[in-house]
Amino acid sequence: MSDKDTIIRWLERVERRIRANRLFQELTLGLTLFLTFPLALKIWDLFYPLRGRTITIVVGVWMVSFAAYFVWRLLQKETLGQAAASVDRRAGLHDEIKTALWFIYNPRASEWVDAQLQRAARSTRALDPERLFPRSVPRTFYIAAAMILVFVALNFVPLPWNHNWLTLQAAPAFSLTDKEEAALKQAVELLQKAEKLQKTELAERIEDIVQQLQQGKIDASQAAEMLNDVQSKLDEGNLDLGSINDGLEEIAKDLQSSDLTKPTADAMMQKQLDLAADELRKLAEKLSQNTPEANKDLQKSLQQASENPRPGLEELLKQLKEAAEALKNQDQKNAQDSLDSAAQELNKLEDQMQAQQLKNLASEQLQTLEQSLRQRQQNSQGKSQQQRGQQQKSQPGEKGKAGEKGEAQGGQPQAGQPGQDEPGDDERVPGENGEPQGGSQQGSGLNPSGQRGGNAPREGAPTELDVKLQQEKLAGMEDKGAKPEDIEEASKQERSKLDYRNVKSELSPAQKDLLNQDQIPWEYRPLIKNYFQAIRPPVKK
């Protein structure tokens, strides 16, 4: 091998070694610098939990950036000239290899040049690239390792609001308060119980809505709307329990006239429909053992009971009627069948009523959850409006006035901050959380008796409430078949032909219960009355 080849091959080895060392050093340094970002983000996450999407985007960008940096550094190659310069510096060869390389690339017929190449080749043979450029672990490697450890440790910090990114956990987009979670859990449990009876999938639907809310796919108002839809579906096919109970009582009273049906009637009076069904079945079994007089009493009793038309009891009444007719025709077989069918109807009715009760309870919980979500949404909107208002107030000449309290101050929980400021808190102080403050300089200032007073509750601007009511009314009547004008006009002219029992209520049983509760303090009643009288449209003369 010539001196030139010796030098070139040796320099190639050196170049590879230098590149490997440089890559290791640069990558650890790059990793150290790059790791500061996720580490800082994780620390931030401990105080202000980040959503999964945010983390995914940030970590994705981070990984792509680091990969780009890695590839960029990997493609960076040293030249042999640079390697020669490095060797000269490291081994103190006073530019011997660099000069030799130049003469290799720029050959010259000279004894002196040959001598120089010979000396350079001799020097390269005496030098070991491994010893000249030993592999060393840079300090940044330890720093990077420590940072990785800290990052991993931070993910396992046992804090309730800490999310382990390594197991692909992140803060939900919208976190429910404890109260909301309890309501949700109860509603789902109740619905699952109800679903066993009616085989609907509303519980899964609710869980899906909450999951979407937590993932940020929908916001609180959308979730509230969807929960409202679920409530509507829950209300579809609702039984009028009051009417059914009344009907059952009437049937029970009628059945008490016969000794044979008295046990059944007693069970029905006690709302034990399963027991009543059993009694009916026993009655059907022993029908052949009865005396003709007893059967006649039974037939009368059943006939009487079947003449109590009630919505929801049609099938039961029909079976009772068929049983009565069969007895009248002395057709015991059909009578037994009809009584068995009536017993089945009672069982079915019992199940339906149980399911209805569960659904009512679930609907109440959903109502609470929906209201809570709406409240939070309104509060967050109020807060953003307040911030905008403060920004406007902070214009020149307006500074210093923004500090007045009671003008819809925020104080509402941020998404992802558990346990703070639950909506619907009874201890809310007027003037805080976006509520109008008593004693503000707006409003007419009527006290409960309708007189103006210093500390009396104030009326707001009537137009705002009017508009709001109108909007709510229109929204509530959409897609319900009859136009609101028609219904209202028919009611006004007192020519409505609809059976009031067949008018489908827009209110859920829970809402009805709420409406029946008298929560308006008596002091406020004159005020409310005056208010609605004030906003009443003028009567056309």
Place this chain on the structure above:
Amino acid sequence: MSTAIDQQVETFQEQFKRVRDEVGKVIVGYGEIIDGVIMSLLASGHVLLEGVPGLGKTKLVSTLSDVMRLKFSRIQFTPDLMPADITGTNVVQEDALGEKFLEFQPGPIFSNILLADEVNRATPKTQSALLEAMEERSVTVGKRTHKLDSPFFVLATQNPLEMEGTYPLPEAQLDRFFVKLKVDYPTIDSMHTIMNRTTKIKEPEVNRVLGQGEVLEMRKTVRAVPIARPVQDYAIRITLATHPQPPYAQPLTMKYVRYGSSPRGAQALVIGGKIRALLNNRVHVSCEDIRAVAFGALRHRILLNFEGEAERVDTDTVIKGILENTAEPS
């Protein structure tokens, strides 16, 4: 083949060492100055020695001439010194028949080693008489040009303190000096040695160790040393950096320098680097060699501007800045 080169290098180092050692018998503590003077001789250059009186500048030159078997002349420059006193002149002679004719009488410049003592005391007219001789190695008197013997080596001295009645050397003449060496005051140990050697009955004697042919051979050896383009490029970039004009100008040169070095400066860097490489048993020039000779080769080629003069900036400071800011080729 390379053995012959190695032998040549070895001989060069040996001869250089012999001269240095012989001069060192008389001159104490000026190793770098001695090296610089010998290097200039081997580089076919001339040396300007600057130092206060009594530091042994003249003694150094006379000792060097004693060590080498070369013809030595000494001219004490004074304000009334005329060019003809240096170069020589045509004088009227009579032959045997009484016919008169002009005959050239060579001046002291016709020697191998010329000591121009206190060169800045002569008038510019007289100083310029040295110009042709230093560069062309020839003297023209009347219509006839007389070649100087080789090697021709001028060692000029000047005193930086007594500036009254002196004529600073013109830039053109300064540029012709290969190096300018600053002779500083000797250290106390060196002073002791000087006292011991010069205050006794018998002063040290030197031997003639180098002849004319050997000097010329050494000069050829120096020129044969190869230099790689990147290293030469480094020398050129340093030279160009002494100029206040872009693109190579550096902040210090732009601020304090009026004129930078001529290409002779780069030549001095390369040749000085070659000699230093040989002395370090190398057959190639390194950037370190260039840097080592940069101060002597460039300090008299840089002319400071008014700001530099006013702030008493030393050209060595400028060169140091240039060397620090000029990157080595990678």
